[in-house]
Amino acid sequence: MTTPEPTPAAPAPDAAPVVRLGYHGSVEVAGRIAALAGPGRAAVRTSQYDINDPFRGVLAGELDVIVVKFSLREPELACSRVLTTDARAAVLGAAHPLADRASVSVEELADHDTFHCPGALPGYVWDEVVPPYTPGGRPLRRRHRATDVAHMMELVAAGAVHLSLVSLADVAPPGIRIVPVHDLPPAPVALAWRRRVELPAHVAEFIAAAEREASR
Template identity: 30%
Template sequence: MELRHLQAFVTVAEELSFRRAAERLQMSQPPLSQQIKRLEHEVGVPLLRRTTRQVALTTAGLAFLSEARRALRAAQAAPQAARQAAAGQTGVVRLGFSGPTSHEVLVLMTRKFRERRPRVRLEVHGPVFGGELVDRLNRDEIDAGLIRLPVAGSGIRVRELTRHPIAAAVPAEHPLATRREVGVLDLRDEPVVSHPTNRGAGIVSLIHSAFMQHGSSPNIVQEAPDTHTILSMVGAGVGVGFVPVSAGHLKVPGVVLLPVSDIPPLPLALAWRTEDPNPALHALIDLLDEIAADCRTHADDPL
């Protein structure tokens, strides 16, 4: 079914005159009549009643008219929709995040992206931890992910957005709880509740490296699957934990966070597949400098 035949029918239906319709379409009447006949043959029922004096819609023609108009509107909108999708103005970005300590950045990123690309749908998947997030990227289950550095694997690009200082989570009744900050030496004999290496590899490596520089290793007495559980175990008196200071918004009762002066900050980055062609994803990537600036502002002047 050709669009020009639909346009011819709609014009005749609006004018109820082959002469006036032909004038609007800038064509002669005989080819216009032939187009309507071909259309009726294709549909299989008469769409117009013709007499020497008038043209009228049949019941079938009246029903066909609304659908023909809809088809023409869709055909007119299709090129614009394609151009908008190619420009990253519409579409979907599936975004994974690595845990509750990335929530602040997730909020800032979502806010900025919605301001600049309000017609792109941002699907949030998570929490997806460490190596699992990279695996899901490689399987094309997500388009990008907020992840702690370093990232292992090939074919993945990363852009660091912010760095979170490390804090020691201690029970509120702990002798160190009244301190403004602590160092690794203050904690080397403490029992530690730790992330498992397969879920928090970045922070686990960071903590082990810091302890090794002081000639020791952390006394890990229990592993916990995520930051919130670590804080809960600390509140229960199991031991101390090491978490990004951004975990402070979790506000677990009976837990105090103390900055650790001699452990470097933990980077948080956006990761994506190097060869991903998704224009909506590239629209997000184009905003990363602004998002990183928002993260710095937020760190200096918390909301």
């Protein structure tokens, strides 16, 4: 008696394409950009990249596109138009003398020690995050070094000041205050991807849709 051949399984439907979107800091900003792009035909999977080596994942092909803030001039990366902004803020420990203010001036932050540029983040980007000088000409003292956001928050709780972005309120632990800085412009937020590499169609569509909606 012959054993019947097994019936081949029906082929599984193609999985929906995925946009691998990298971000740093608050995932809310990445979500804002994904909302601009709309549902499209692809899912969006977010993952946080290391600010000490921010472009490694996208250049290695592990991420399709990353959220970047401020101006980027990297020869290996292409950038979208500005899609949204992130307001400036001081990250302060609850016991800091400025922590209970509704807002602060960057001129006041010149009285306090801030942070050095982390890792391989380009220095020209950090000059926009923590300007060497305030608009009034006072130097901002970059004296603290942090290995990651958690370490930075520990140093802030101990008295350091981080000149950063309002969106960090989403990841600030108890005892940390995010106080708006009223005399610095907000950071422009865009997407970046590998230059001279053909993007998958669903990734190109995601970027184009976000740009179209941002321009409305």
